[in-house]
Amino acid sequence: MxxxxxxxxxxxxxxxxxxxxxxxxxxxxxxxxxxxxxxxxxxxxxxxxxxxxxxxxxxxxxxxxxxxxxxxxxxxxxxxxxxxxxxxxxxxxxxxxxxxxxxxxxxxxxxxxxxxxxxxxxxIEPADVGLWCALPLLLVPYGGLLAAGLRAGQTVLVSGATGNFGSAAVAVALAMGAARVIAPGRNEKTLAELERRFGSRILTVPLSGDEDADRERMRGAAPGSIDIVLDLLPPSAGTTPVRAAAMAVRESGTVVLMGGVGMLGGADLGLPYPWIMRNNITIRGQWMYPREANAQLIQLARTGLLDLRQxxxxxxxxxxxxxxxxxxxxxxxxxxxxxxxxxxxx
Incomplete structure (x- = not known):
């Protein structure tokens, strides 16, 4: 070129x-x-x-x-x-x-x-330049958490926490001050790795594939209520785990959809209208992030709140x-x- x-x-x-x-x-x-x-x-x-x-x-x-x-x-x-x-x-x-x-x-x-x-x-040190390439990855879930209005002390459920963007979302949510992060997933080995990495602030939930049972497990894992659900599941996932996680959010909670579910076809998400209306649920789609998120995330990394060395x-x-x-x-x-x-x- x-x-x-x-x-x-x-x-x-x-x-x-x-x-x-x-x-x-x-x-x-x-x-x-x-x-x-x-x-x-x-x-x-x-x-x-x-x-x-x-x-x-x-x-x-x-x-x-x-x-x-x-x-x-x-x-x-x-x-x-x-x-x-x-x-x-x-x-x-x-x-x-x-x-x-x-x-x-x-x-x-x-x-x-x-x-x-x-x-x-x-x-920056030239030897560390590869670590700074984590920022474009971390910016995606950061945009979703900004869209949710995450405040320090809240509880966040990351749907897709065992994946690439989902695990990044766990790190970002904790760096932003989330008191707890709920991490559901089918891979119990990966869930255990997340527990070792982040300690007591992350609470993992093995999923069975039964929507109602999984929803109750997610709700039960939270010490209080779940304030925010951030979905980052890939196109290969179906709508069942998305719906199970979304409907675990508390009354007046927020659900942010950032994943790829449905991009290759398949069933619609099908969240029930009465549940959304009567529980004052906010559902928001978010593609990428606002421009100013770049400078904010750089500062999180600069101060060490977000440790790129992991x-x-x-x-x-x-x-x-x-x-x-x-x-x-x-x-x-x-x-x-x-x-x-x-x-x-x-």
């Missing part, structure tokens, strides 16, 4: 490291049916150093360590902007139009990013991107990062 050409409102970043999603190969094979204009350089989000800035940038400096947010929004509609996930997907025809300019992703030596999508990290990193160079995809699919997941290091100056 040619070097990106800098324009007003844009920044060119030397990519030092980029995380590989565990399901990235599914996207590139077309299994997830994402809108992705070909040909494309894939890769969403990156950590790198500023190479060049446009004339409207007043704070960024060449050489700054930065986080590149892949969630690119159109600038001509503040209320309902079109969105593309750089190098990964788009939402609707408007998102596809954004891909025509910003579609090339971060499996590359250089990346063209809108100025508003570049966030300073401060000074992640392990396996790095590949750019020539072995296919091996990185295979590794992420086989070994990516809970607190395990697969990273591509393009080899630019660090």
């Amino acid at each position: 040619p070097d990106p050409v800098l324009g007003t409102g844009e920044v060119v970043v030397d990519v030092v490291a980029v995380g590989v999603l565990p399901y990235a190969a599914e996207v590139f094979r077309g299994e997830r049916q994402y809108l992705l204009t070909l040909p494309v350089t894939p890769g969403s989000g990156a950590v790198g150093r500023v190479r060049a800035v446009g004339p409207d940038s007043t704070r960024l400096r060449v050489g700054d360590w930065v986080l590149c947010d892949p969630t690119i929004r159109s600038r001509d509609d503040a209320l309902t902007p079109d969105i593309t996930l750089q190098g990964l997907s788009a939402r609707g025809p408007g998102g596809v139009r954004l891909q025509e300019h910003f579609g090339q992703g971060s499996f590359a030596e250089q990346l063209l990013v809108p100025t508003e999508n570049v966030f300073p990290l401060g000074t 992640f392990s990193v396996t790095a590949f160079d750019l020539d072995h991107a296919n091996a990185a995809l295979a590794h992420a699919a086989a070994d990516g997941g809970r607190f395990s990062l697969t990273v591509i290091r393009p080899g630019t100056p660090g």
Whole structure:
């Protein structure tokens, strides 16, 4: 690919490291049916150093360590902007139009990013750059917990807690001050690992597949009531565990849906109208996160409230991107990062 050409409102970043999603190969094979204009350089989000800035940038400096947010929004509609996930997907025809300019992703030596999508990290150790690739993963559940209005001392149930985004949600919820996190799942070994990692603030619930029984187990695990349910189950999951978890929330509680259930077809969720109305339940869908979440999450990591050192990193160079995809699919997941290091100056 040619070097990106800098324009007003844009920044060119030397990519030092980029995380590989565990399901990235599914996207590139077309299994997830994402809108992705070909040909494309894939890769969403990156950590790198500023190479060049446009004339409207007043704070960024060449050489700054930065986080590149892949969630690119159109600038001509503040209320309902079109969105593309750089190098990964788009939402609707408007998102596809954004891909025509910003579609090339971060499996590359250089990346063209809108100025508003570049966030300073401060000074970081080059040896730790792979750990900072956890931020794009953590930003997703952080967006859901912000949408739920999580307050310190509340109890959160993470539906899908044994998965990649779900386990990240456990870490973020605790960093934000949740008193307890309820973690349901079928894999009892993984549940035990979460207990060892987070101690008494996490309460695990083995699931049986019986919706009513599982709901009662989740309610019974909470020392009080469940204030928030955050669903992050993947497209392969059915609606039964989503509904079981959602209806475990307390009266006047909040349910946030961020997972992929139903994206590949199947039954609707089917939450009962009377239960929603009579119990004053708030149900909210949330795709990704607001722009300001980037700076807030960086500060959580900077202060140590969110410890990035709990992640392990396996790095590949750019020539072995296919091996990185295979590794992420086989070994990516809970607190395990697969990273591509393009080899630019660090």
